[in-house]
Amino acid sequence: MKTILIIGAGFSGAVIAARLLRQESGEATRIHLLNGSGRIARGMAYGTQSPEHTLNVPAGNMSAFDEDPDHFLRYAQHVDAGTAAGSFVSRRIYGDYLEWLLNQAELGAAPNTELKRIYRHVTRIVTAADGRASIVTLEGGETMEVDKVVLALGHFPSNNPRVADMAFYDSARYLRDPWDQARLDAIPADAPVLLLGTGLTAVDVAMTLLNRNPERPVTAVSRRGLLPQHHRHTAGKPSGAGAEAIWGDAATVRAQLRAFRQYCRAIASEGRDWREGLALLRPVTADVWLAYPEKERRRFLRHVQPYWDTHRHRLAPVVHERFGAALAAGTVRTLAARVAGFDEGGDGVHVSVRPRGACANQTIRVEYVVNCTGPCSDPRHTNSALVGQLLEDGLICTDRLGLGIDVAEDCAVVGADGRPSRSLFYIGPWLKANYWEATAVPDLRVFARRLAGTLLGR
Numbered sequence: 001m002k003t004i005l006i007i008g009a010g011f012s013g014a015v016i017a018a019r020l021l022r023q024e025s026g027e028a029t030r031i032h033l034l035n036g037s038g039r040i041a042r043g044m045a046y047g048t049q050s051p052e053h054t055l056n057v058p059a060g061n062m063s064a065f066d067e068d069p070d071h072f073l074r075y076a077q078h079v080d081a082g083t084a085a086g087s088f089v090s091r092r093i094y095g096d097y098l099e100w101l102l103n104q105a106e107l108g109a110a111p112n113t114e115l116k117r118i119y120r121h122v123t124r125i126v127t128a129a130d131g132r133a134s135i136v137t138l139e140g141g142e143t144m145e146v147d148k149v150v151l152a153l154g155h156f157p158s159n160n161p162r163v164a165d166m167a168f169y170d171s172a173r174y175l176r177d178p179w180d181q182a183r184l185d186a187i188p189a190d191a192p193v194l195l196l197g198t199g200l201t202a203v204d205v206a207m208t209l210l211n212r213n214p215e216r217p218v219t220a221v222s223r224r225g226l227l228p229q230h231h232r233h234t235a236g237k238p239s240g241a242g243a244e245a246i247w248g249d250a251a252t253v254r255a256q257l258r259a260f261r262q263y264c265r266a267i268a269s270e271g272r273d274w275r276e277g278l279a280l281l282r283p284v285t286a287d288v289w290l291a292y293p294e295k296e297r298r299r300f301l302r303h304v305q306p307y308w309d310t311h312r313h314r315l316a317p318v319v320h321e322r323f324g325a326a327l328a329a330g331t332v333r334t335l336a337a338r339v340a341g342f343d344e345g346g347d348g349v350h351v352s353v354r355p356r357g358a359c360a361n362q363t364i365r366v367e368y369v370v371n372c373t374g375p376c377s378d379p380r381h382t383n384s385a386l387v388g389q390l391l392e393d394g395l396i397c398t399d400r401l402g403l404g405i406d407v408a409e410d411c412a413v414v415g416a417d418g419r420p421s422r423s424l425f426y427i428g429p430w431l432k433a434n435y436w437e438a439t440a441v442p443d444l445r446v447f448a449r450r451l452a453g454t455l456l457g458r
Contacts, residue, residue: 046095060085225336404430
């Protein structure tokens with residue numbers, strides 16, 4: 001019997017498991033879906049129960065299966081008949097969808113295929129001498145031998161920003177994980193809060209805090225102070241095909257950015273929108289990234305990434321309107337500044353920041369600080385014992401830019417010896433190292449389809 005262990009049961013893990021259950025492999029297959037931190041098919045993104053947290057992608061593009069683009073839309077319309085392809089539904093409903101999807105796949109599993117859910121952590125993975133299998137150690141010391149292992153680890157909490165004295169990060173007034181709902185709920189309703197970061201996570205956390213007290217002072221700080229752009233209520237269809245329609249044969253970041261700006265100005269003169277330009281790049285972003293030499297990738301990360309992130313990863317219109325109202329009222333304020341340090345006292349936390357372009361620091365007094373700088377992209381900086389062991393043993397290795405891990409085209413992890421593994425695979429946000437856009441459902445579902453075929457020997 002072939003055994004496949006999937007470590008992690010968020011979007012990627014759940015969809016891989018569902019695909020394996022639905023496809024006949026020609027031999028008996030046992031799938032172990034392991035999640036040591038909570039409910040299956042939720043993960044960090046969809047475990048929230050807050051109604052303020054909506055998807056940042058319209059329902060019509062959130063199917064778990066790229067070959068069936070309306071799969072999620074049909075589910076959402078069953079829940080609420082008023083849901084349209086352009087609707088931005090709650091993440092809770094999407095979590096329900098993933099849970100339902102997996103249950104349906106299990107009920108209709110292919111012959112000789114079964115699923116076992118395991119609610120434990122993995123502490124160690126060792127590959128067999130011939131590389132065709134792995135010995136996996138679970139917490140408590142139990143071991144199991146499996147033919148294939150899929151690392152679907154999802155996101156890890158943000159890194160702590162570097163300051164002169166890092167001791168504050170051990171304080172009860174600091175939340176490293178912005179999705180720790182219990183700790184967010186424990187913050188007093190009238191306590192002023194500083195958010196480190198001004199991106200999508202910061203907006204989500206701000207709306208959660210303001211839901212409890214609409215007059216609570218919230219300050220969000222980042223080096224550039226950039227806020228996410230928003231989706232339009234109605235999206236225009238882009239014309240043209242791929243990057244060539246925008247920049248021709250330009251190959252450098254500088255030339256491509258200049259051409260993109262010119263393209264957006266040109267379509268704006270026709271009453272169209274810059275979002276159409278990004279929509280043209282959407283299907284070919286990975287190809288563009290793959291074509292960059294390391295020098296161009298570094299240039300993109302240094303000069304363009306903050307602006308790419310705020311334009312590419314956008315807010316749902318209703319969230320944009322609510323957040324904009326809070327900004328206009330002065331309840332939420334943003335600041336472009338670098339955090340210099342924290343001084344905790346009896347009256348709260350005095351945060352020293354250096355505003356962008358200023359010559360001196362200023363102090364912001366708050367009672368709590370929440371890290372909203374985004375998930376940790378560098379495996380070397382996680383607190384995961386398993387990831388540390390895999391790195392130390394050379395079973396996985398980080399890319400040169402610290403964006404994730406190296407993988408082969410079939411998602412097999414590349415070890416320190418430079419060779420793809422025969423039994424260890426990865427799917428999730430660390431694919432960013434190779435493909436850049438590999439964090440959202442429309443990207444990950446394609447990798448899930450390909451990887452499921454690989455695991456079944458196709």
